[in-house]
Amino acid sequence: MYTTDGLHLDNTDALRLNHRDALLLVDLQRDFLPGGALGVADGDQVIPVVSDLIALFKARKRPILATRDWHPPKHCSFQPQGGPWPPHCIQQTPGSGWAPGLNLPPSTLIVSKGTAISPDAYSGFQGTDLAQQLSELNCQRLFVAGLATDYCVLQTVLDARKLGFEVQVVEDAIRAVNVNPGDGIRALDQILDSGAELITLQDLIDAN
Ligand code: VGL
Numbered sequence: 001m002y003t004t005d006g007l008h009l010d011n012t013d014a015l016r017l018n019h020r021d022a023l024l025l026v027d028l029q030r031d032f033l034p035g036g037a038l039g040v041a042d043g044d045q046v047i048p049v050v051s052d053l054i055a056l057f058k059a060r061k062r063p064i065l066a067t068r069d070w071h072p073p074k075h076c077s078f079q080p081q082g083g084p085w086p087p088h089c090i091q092q093t094p095g096s097g098w099a100p101g102l103n104l105p106p107s108t109l110i111v112s113k114g115t116a117i118s119p120d121a122y123s124g125f126q127g128t129d130l131a132q133q134l135s136e137l138n139c140q141r142l143f144v145a146g147l148a149t150d151y152c153v154l155q156t157v158l159d160a161r162k163l164g165f166e167v168q169v170v171e172d173a174i175r176a177v178n179v180n181p182g183d184g185i186r187a188l189d190q191i192l193d194s195g196a197e198l199i200t201l202q203d204l205i206d207a208n
């Protein structure tokens, strides 16, 4: 749709899905849901929103990629090893499994991170072939959703911007850990400062 001056594209056109778009889901795992080893408050509330995102990208035959935290039992980020976090997302345990209700299509490209004892990896790009996979798919713009806003979503978005991707973060499909009050808000500021944009599921539905 054109604006009244007939010159500028509005958000509706900007958010219309095209052949260079991909959906990037971040760490939608049991341990990051309420009751999990590293539960994010209201983390479960993103699942229905993400399900709608998955349906949209699947219908448009656009790639869906999902990162997962995939730690060995004595990972350096765990408190017994001197790290900041309770043990979480240990490989092959229920806590590292996908969130209940998350219906990833069989074609989803899964990217495991933090798989060695050290270092830790908040960004889905760190120590993985995510950038290479996206380049093979000829992706130029990423729609990002998942957990947690102030750690893995933030660092994944910042790396994506450094690598030159356009990034749209679906604000109602992310939640923050908020170890310190305000961390989630500050993460949104950093996301915007990086040149990424915040949208809602509804924005995307309206444009498509
Ligand atoms: C995460 C803390 C530790 C995340 C992963 O997915 O945001 N946070 N490991």
Ligand code: ZN
Residues within 6 Å of the ligand: 069, 071, 077, 088, 089, 114
């Ligand atoms: Zn972790």
